[in-house]
Amino acid sequence: MRNKVSSIVLLALLGCSHEDAGPQTPPPPPPPPSAPTVPVPSADPMPSAAPSAVPVAPPAALTAPPGKLNVLLLTIDSLRADMPWAGYGRDIAPNLTAFAKKAVTYTRAYSISSYTAMSVAGLLAGRYPGEIERSGYFFSSYPNSVLFFPELLKKDGVRTMSAQAHFYFEKAGFNQGFDVYEIVKGITANNKTDENITSPQHLELAQKMLSDKVSTQGRFFAWFHFMDPHDEYMPHAGIGPYGKSARDKYDAEVTFTDQHVGKLLAFVEQQPWGKDTAIIVSSDHGEAFGEHKMRRHGFEIYEMLVRVPLLIKAPGAEPKVIDLARSAIDLAPTILELSGAPPEPSFIGKSLVPEVYGKAPEARDVILDLPRTSDNDKRRALIHGTHKIIAHGDDEAFEVFDLAADPGETKVIRKDDPALVEDMKQRFKEMVKGLKDICPKNTQKLKGKKPRRRC
Numbered sequence: 366m367r368n369k370v371s372s373i374v375l376l377a378l379l380g381c382s383h384e385d386a387g388p389q390t391p392p393p394p395p396p397p398p399s400a401p402t403v404p405v406p407s408a409d410p411m412p413s414a415a416p417s418a419v420p421v422a423p424p425a426a427l428t429a430p431p432g433k434l435n436v437l438l439l440t441i442d443s444l445r446a447d448m449p450w451a452g453y454g455r456d457i458a459p460n461l462t463a464f465a466k467k468a469v470t471y472t473r474a475y476s477i478s479s480y481t482a483m484s485v486a487g488l489l490a491g492r493y494p495g496e497i498e499r500s501g502y503f504f505s506s507y508p509n510s511v512l513f514f515p516e517l518l519k520k521d522g523v524r525t526m527s528a529q530a531h532f533y534f535e536k537a538g539f540n541q542g543f544d545v546y547e548i549v550k551g552i553t554a555n556n557k558t559d560e561n562i563t564s565p566q567h568l569e570l571a572q573k574m575l576s577d578k579v580s581t582q583g584r585f586f587a588w589f590h591f592m593d594p595h596d597e598y599m600p601h602a603g604i605g606p607y608g609k610s611a612r613d614k615y616d617a618e619v620t621f622t623d624q625h626v627g628k629l630l631a632f633v634e635q636q637p638w639g640k641d642t643a644i645i646v647s648s649d650h651g652e653a654f655g656e657h658k659m660r661r662h663g664f665e666i667y668e669m670l671v672r673v674p675l676l677i678k679a680p681g682a683e684p685k686v687i688d689l690a691r692s693a694i695d696l697a698p699t700i701l702e703l704s705g706a707p708p709e710p711s712f713i714g715k716s717l718v719p720e721v722y723g724k725a726p727e728a729r730d731v732i733l734d735l736p737r738t739s740d741n742d743k744r745r746a747l748i749h750g751t752h753k754i755i756a757h758g759d760d761e762a763f764e765v766f767d768l769a770a771d772p773g774e775t776k777v778i779r780k781d782d783p784a785l786v787e788d789m790k791q792r793f794k795e796m797v798k799g800l801k802d803i804c805p806k807n808t809q810k811l812k813g814k815k816p817r818r819r820c
């Protein structure tokens with residue numbers, strides 16, 4: 366989400382029609398509980414019932430999922446990559462830090478774009494937002510014709526459920542493919558910021574959904590997108606205060622959210638299906654605290670806006686750290702594979718399941734995509750190894766950075782390494798050839814606003 370949106374956007378958002386926004390027909394009951402799943406084999410040589418003084422060996426790590434799994438996707442809005450498990454010095458998220466120790470932790474994970482409407486759509490569609498049919502407003506809405514991966518899960522017999530905590534999620538079209546999709550009650554709609562505190566209600570709703578046996582007797586996919594770290598940074602009794610800066614206040618919001626996510630993780634662990642459930646934790650974008658003279662998020666795709674946490678805890682997979690660049694574009698194919706659903710050819714990313722289960726990860730490029738909307742210009746970037754090229758507007762200007770030497774992107778490489786700049790430009794051009802950008806539905810209206818621009 367973001368702030369400072371013209372009132373026309375809200376009007377457009379609230380006024381947009383969406384065929385699928387109304388109450389949904391109750392879905393048929395899910396298939397019998399054949400799904401989760403094959404038990405995790407144990408390396409314990411002794412029958413577990415037999416008393417023994419021999420130390421019990423830990424279960425052997427698996428090289429593939431033990432069967433078709435449930436998947437729980439927890440995304441936390443505006444959660445930066447520099448969290449305590451990644452070296453941040455303040456212990457602001459003890460529950461997620463403990464979770465990270467049991468998970469596959471990615472240290473160079475990227476969101477697809479730098480604000481919710483684009484990042485989340487890309488994550489759900491397994492494609493870049495510029496390629497997805499959409500309205501051209503900042504708070505884009507997505508028609509039924511867009512394929513979101515929960516639709517494929519549902520088709521494969523997976524029960525799908527989601528609870529959301531921002532008014533945008535009501536009309537965005539993200540409910541496609543969900544058997545159960547609810548917005549927490551009592552939130553106010555403010556298109557400039559988010560003053561609601563929603564983690565307690567969100568936790569309650571998530572636990573209610575996950576306690577419904579109709580939803581959890583077979584395979585299921587559940588997605589909860591926690592909102593509290595999004596600005597405004599609201600104070601919470603009993604937390605901090607860590608200080609007066611925006612980052613201090615944001616940190617308190619992260620702690621508050623961590624407390625609730627921690628309760629949800631503990632709840633999941635106690636459930637009979639908990640051992641058959643893969644859990645993914647990530648974010649839709651980062652947050653700026655003065656870097657590049659920016660606050661909050663959106664508008665650009667510098668590192669602090671697009672680097673996010675990515676933690677995957679899957680049954681039988683050993684905890685480890687993967688340092689290669691990865692993108693949320695990989696999550697749709699990853700979730701399909703974990704669930705045991707067939708792969709979808711139109712999805713661009715690659716399933717992370719093989720490397721989560723021990724296959725040596727291979728370096729690959731990451732693409733960032735921020736399409737032009739009613740309120741922002743276009744940005745795209747390619748990350749190749751530790752180099753990054755950002756294209757501004759319709760590829761009118763480029764910035765090349767060495768992320769290893771200059772992680773804050775403070776020094777644009779130009780004449781000091783022309784060969785590198787040329788190489789990155791060529792790679793970028795090749796990358797663009799592979800994208801299938803389309804114009805938003807209301808391009809004509811937007812042209813009036815920015816007449817010299819393409820869509």
Ligand SMILES: [Zn+2]
Binds near residue numbers: 367480595
């Ligand atoms: Zn967001």
